[in-house]
Amino acid sequence: MKLTVVGGGSTYTPELIDGFARLRDTLPVRELVLVDPAADRLDLVGGLARRIFARQGHDGRIVTTSDLDAAVDGADAVLLQLRVGGQAARQQDETWPLECGCVGQETTGAGGLAKALRTVPVVLDIAERVRRANPDAWIIDFTNPVGIVTRALLRAGHRAVGLCNVAIGLQRKFAGLLGVAPADVHLDHVGLNHLTWETAVRLGGPEGADVLPRLLAEHGDAIAADLRLPRPLLDRLGTVPSYYLRYYYAHDEVVGELRTKPSRAAEVAEMERQLLRMYGDPALDEKPALLAERGGAYYSEAAVDLAAALLGGAGSPYQVVNTYNRGTLPFLPDDAVIEVPAAVGGKVPAPLPVADVDPLYAGLMANVTAYEDLALDAALRGGRERVFRALLAHPLVGQYGYAEQLTDRLVAHNREHLAWA
Known part of the structure; x- marks a missing residue:
């Protein structure tokens, strides 16, 4: 089996390599190709990747290259984890919206x-090259914003599925609180990427008993602290929202915090400098502890499990993925991309049935889905007016004055990445 990682020079990659090495019985990779245009980073990451494989007794071959076409040739699956513009672009994304009083x-x-506008055209070009190389290859997208990027891939007819680590992180968290194995915990996870709620936590499988009320009663304070949301809010909701819902439920509070501390991009950039120095140590043959602070917890396990299931291996039959709605949530269009548990062993992921969704959540999902449709239109066709319409539709923006100012700033900060600007 050949797998290709686009963005293989990322400091994330050793987390992925560690998963491939540990879980080789689930996903028997014979050739793993790391492709990245940043040769210096790729050399460091590739060297550590080979040492991790050697330490854990994995006899698979690891190849590093900047040649995308060679990298995807014959690949059974291609994992996308790229960041167009790097951490410098992220730094801008997290700062200029604050100038208008909006979350950065x-x-x-x-x-x-802004990230979607930079990313979608690049990803679609990569996907076309994958299709030419092997039309049966799966594309697994971990590149944010996952919902919009996955929707672009599916709309263009690619064999694609989106992946996020929020669900697997909560599954592991809840399993620890309950004292059970993660495989025994099934989440009724519903929403869009980075806009999800756990409406039930079931033991033993999709039909198991719901222990979410017990979790909230016994561990509500700890869960609320992790989400940085008030415990009474969780009790009133009766669900566990993704931590990204804090941007909606506590928008002004978050803006105030972000204005008084270094950006996450600045923190990550410094962390990446430290990690790359570590990766250059020829004695290092395991992922360093610092990598856990980089983000992407359990990313490797989710990726291995999904790739194995898609390729007919030993992956779990039900996994939380981003895929077409196809009537699963009747208040959204069929071609909306939703994030729900799905059966992933067939030709396309098949979402499991979802219980009726509270209007409190359905309304926000519908609003953000409309924004994502406009955002994808702006990414595919460009134009200042399309950017303005997408911003005006977003519930975190909403006011025309903000949308005007943010449009100007977005275009100014991303001109080099926007062919139409």
């Missing part, structure tokens, strides 16, 4: 739109 974040709001 790399995956949602105005910053998330």
Whole structure:
């Protein structure tokens, strides 16, 4: 089996390599290709990747290259984890929206739109090259904003599925609180990427008993602290929202915080400098502890499980993925991309049935879905007016004065990445 990682020079990659090495019985990779245009980073990451494989006794071959076409040739699956513009672009995404009193974040709001505009054209070009090389290859997208990027891939007819680590992180968290194995915990996880709620936590499988009320009663304070939301809010909701919902439920509070501390992009950039120095140590043959602070917890396990299931291996039959709605949530269009548990062993992921969704959540999902449709239109066709319409539709923006100012700032900060600007 050949797998290709686009963006293989990312400091994330050793987390992924560690998962491939540990879980080789689930996903028997014979050739792993790391492709990245940044040769210096790729050399460091590739060297550590080979040492991790050697330490854990994995006899698979690791190849590093900047040649995308060679990298995807014959690949059974291609994992996308790229960041167009690097951490410098992320730094901008997280700062200029604050000038207008809006959340500065790399995956949602105005910053998330900027990232989508930079990313979608690049990803679609990569996907076309994958299709030419092997039309049966799966594309697994971990590149944010996952919902919009996955929708672009599916709309263009690619064999694609989106992946996020929020669900697997909560699954592991809840399993620890309950004292059970993660495989025994099934989440009724519903929403869009980075806009999700756990409406039930079931033991033993999709039909198991719901223990979410017990979790909230016994561990509500700890869960609320992790989400940085008030415990009474969780009790009133009766669900566990994704931590990204804090940008909606506590928008002004978050803006105030972001204005008084270094951006996450600045923190990550410094962390990446430290990690790359570590990766250059020829004695290092395991992922360093610092990598856990980089983000993407359990990313490797989710990626291995999904790739194995898609390719007919030993992956779990039900996994939380981003895929077409196809009537699963009747208040959204069929071609909306939703994030729900799905059966992933067939030709396309098949979402499991979802219980009726509270209007409190359905309304926000419908609003953000409309924004994502406008955002994708702006990414595919360009134009200042399309950017303005997407921003005006976003619930974290909403006011025309903000949308005008943010449009000007977005275009000014991203001109080099926008062919139409």
